[in-house]
Amino acid sequence: MKNLIKETEVKSIITKSKLPASDYCVNPYIGCLHACKYCYASFMKRFTVHDENWGDFVDVKVWKEIKNIDQYTGKSIFLGSVTDPYQPLEEKYERTKAFLEEIKNIDIELVISTKSDLILRDLPLLKMFRNLKVAWSINTLDENFKNDMDRAVSIERRIEAMKKFHEQGICTVCFISPIFPKITDVVSIIERCKDYCDFVWLENLNLRGVYKFRILNYIKKKFPQIYDTYDDIYRKKNMFFWQNLDSEISEYCKKNNFSYLKNNSSSKSHNGSPVVINYFYHEEIRKK
Numbered sequence: 001m002k003n004l005i006k007e008t009e010v011k012s013i014i015t016k017s018k019l020p021a022s023d024y025c026v027n028p029y030i031g032c033l034h035a036c037k038y039c040y041a042s043f044m045k046r047f048t049v050h051d052e053n054w055g056d057f058v059d060v061k062v063w064k065e066i067k068n069i070d071q072y073t074g075k076s077i078f079l080g081s082v083t084d085p086y087q088p089l090e091e092k093y094e095r096t097k098a099f100l101e102e103i104k105n106i107d108i109e110l111v112i113s114t115k116s117d118l119i120l121r122d123l124p125l126l127k128m129f130r131n132l133k134v135a136w137s138i139n140t141l142d143e144n145f146k147n148d149m150d151r152a153v154s155i156e157r158r159i160e161a162m163k164k165f166h167e168q169g170i171c172t173v174c175f176i177s178p179i180f181p182k183i184t185d186v187v188s189i190i191e192r193c194k195d196y197c198d199f200v201w202l203e204n205l206n207l208r209g210v211y212k213f214r215i216l217n218y219i220k221k222k223f224p225q226i227y228d229t230y231d232d233i234y235r236k237k238n239m240f241f242w243q244n245l246d247s248e249i250s251e252y253c254k255k256n257n258f259s260y261l262k263n264n265s266s267s268k269s270h271n272g273s274p275v276v277i278n279y280f281y282h283e284e285i286r287k288k
């Protein structure tokens, strides 16, 4: 199917963030051609006039020069909270690059989240940012499962990009998200990436809205042997799976002398080993 791409003027490219760990968010595109089946950002479609499915359209943002740019000094900005700033269109439109050019002289804390290796194009520019983290989402090492879930580049290309950034001294994150129960092998992913990342972030799969049914149907068809686990977690709201996984990872980190933190925004890595940070639903687990 042909994707619908159009340019749209916006008043401001920087918006106040609702994320706890950042002051502002920047999303140079509305929509995302990576079309992940579990995309938490698909609710954004409600704020557009598109009839196309999420993943089949993108509005390319065009903005006027950022006003009073010094007001962002010392602030934190998350680039790519509801889109991938390095989705394939970026090659042509360069809106993410344009934003980086505008803010490159401001002392900000910048976090970029992507599933792409197109970011390698901007490596020289990104080296100008003193307080930068680049996170690659990797929730499997199985390219078949990855292909079932998204249209982004292969896992191997993501890891290769992470490695190149790490070699250049840029702080890198292996973002294991979303963790699919009994499919995502967290320890194998950490083992594969541990030499190329400063942090490992862990996030559970959340299922809500239309994609809840899509994912549950997929599991029922493709992985019927583990469907009961999904039913337990996502219909009966049982938290045991996450508690057990938390204990397993904690044990693994202890054995390997990795720091293991929970819901912590620590920005320092230790002893050259990655710091593993768990962002599971800890409030709920504590309550239970």
Ligand code: SF4
Pocket: 032, 033, 034, 035, 036, 038, 039, 040, 041, 042, 081, 082, 083, 084, 115, 150
């Ligand atoms: S890369 Fe992120 S924003 Fe894009 S479709 Fe996937 S989950 Fe959604």
